[in-house]
Amino acid sequence: MMKRVALITGCSSGFGAHTAALLAQDFRVIATMRDPSDLTLLKALAGPHFDQIDVMKMDVTDPIQIQKVMDTITQREGRLDILVNNAGICVAGFFEDLSHHEIESQMATNFFGVQHVSRACLGLLKQSPDARIIMISSIAGRSALPFLGAYNASKWALEGFSESLKFELAPFGIQVCLVEPSVFKTKILDENLYIAKRASDPNSPYYKFSQQIRSHLEKRRQGWQKSPQKVARLIQTLCHQKRIKTRYLIDYHAKIRIGLRALIPFEWYFRIMSALFRRQIFQAR
Numbered sequence: 001m002m003k004r005v006a007l008i009t010g011c012s013s014g015f016g017a018h019t020a021a022l023l024a025q026d027f028r029v030i031a032t033m034r035d036p037s038d039l040t041l042l043k044a045l046a047g048p049h050f051d052q053i054d055v056m057k058m059d060v061t062d063p064i065q066i067q068k069v070m071d072t073i074t075q076r077e078g079r080l081d082i083l084v085n086n087a088g089i090c091v092a093g094f095f096e097d098l099s100h101h102e103i104e105s106q107m108a109t110n111f112f113g114v115q116h117v118s119r120a121c122l123g124l125l126k127q128s129p130d131a132r133i134i135m136i137s138s139i140a141g142r143s144a145l146p147f148l149g150a151y152n153a154s155k156w157a158l159e160g161f162s163e164s165l166k167f168e169l170a171p172f173g174i175q176v177c178l179v180e181p182s183v184f185k186t187k188i189l190d191e192n193l194y195i196a197k198r199a200s201d202p203n204s205p206y207y208k209f210s211q212q213i214r215s216h217l218e219k220r221r222q223g224w225q226k227s228p229q230k231v232a233r234l235i236q237t238l239c240h241q242k243r244i245k246t247r248y249l250i251d252y253h254a255k256i257r258i259g260l261r262a263l264i265p266f267e268w269y270f271r272i273m274s275a276l277f278r279r280q281i282f283q284a285r
């Protein structure tokens with residue numbers, strides 16, 4: 001029997017690279033990335049399964065590149081069973097510091113990018129007897145934080161879109177789910193983190209707060225040790241389970257935050273979180 005085929009976006013690092021390596025154990029994997037020139041990480045993670053991975057260049061904001069990838073998959077594999085919409089960026093900064101262009105770039109990747117890729121894949125997915133779309137959302141898609149408004153908006157948009165898509169694709173037998181990690185050790189909040197240009201301008205009314213967040217992030221980064229492997233393992237399970245749920249919170253931190261938000265009136269939750277932010281970000285120095 002022909003191997004099932006999985007397409008993953010953003011495989012140069014983090015969840016994408018780990019997921020591509022794990023899925024290669026059972027699937028033919030199309031690992032897409034913006035720049036496929038350095039495959040050291042993917043090769044190291046996949047080991048002997050690397051020969052099951054077909055690496056293709058794809059920027060999720062570029063419909064022409066996406067179509068090229070789809071044409072190649074149609075020609076070479078003739079099928080697609082799993083789509084993992086993983087590629088993402090984090091554009092941080094207080095709203096007034098963020099330019100419209102910066103916010104647009106956030107939405108272009110995390111939201112419209114997912115729509116471009118999903119749209120292009122639907123034709124093949126509909127022909128699969130057991131297709132699924134796995135969206136890599138975030139706990140940020142269900143509870144917001146200051147400084148992350150643009151990122152929050154992109155993931156909230158993704159959550160709403162995915163819930164709707166789940167209804168629309170059910171008649172075609174395509175399952176849709178959202179994976180909602182909290183903080184894992186990848187590049188997104190490290191070297192890939194984009195901070196609004198104006199956050200570094202001492203004339204910004206938020207300059208002091210942005211500086212405090214930067215130093216808070218520096219300190220916290222050392223403690224972020226959770227391996228992306230855990231998320232990749234969950235995605236692997238979701239590719240095999242017969243029926244999948246709509247949302248997956250992965251770690252206890254995410255479960256506590258979302259649980260608390262759901263259990264108590266929002267104004268109480270807001271007061272608790274505000275007290276925390278006053279200590280960490282908004283304190284007068």
Ligand SMILES: NC(=O)c1ccc[n+]([C@@H]2O[C@H](COP(=O)([O-])OP(=O)(O)OC[C@H]3O[C@@H](n4cnc5c(N)ncnc54)[C@H](OP(=O)(O)O)[C@@H]3O)[C@@H](O)[C@H]2O)c1
Nearest residue numbers: 010012013014015034059060087088138183184186187188
């Ligand atoms: N790590 C966490 O704590 C965390 C928590 C919740 C949700 N997430 C979500 O997890 C997903 C993966 O992020 P990660 O944590 O693994 O971070 P990462 O290590 O920064 O990986 C992000 C990947 O997305 C790719 N990418 C960015 N823009 C792209 C574009 N326009 N087209 C194609 N690929 C693009 C990056 O490629 P380049 O190398 O070309 O930049 C990279 O391969 C994201 O959707 C993120 O929002 C992460």
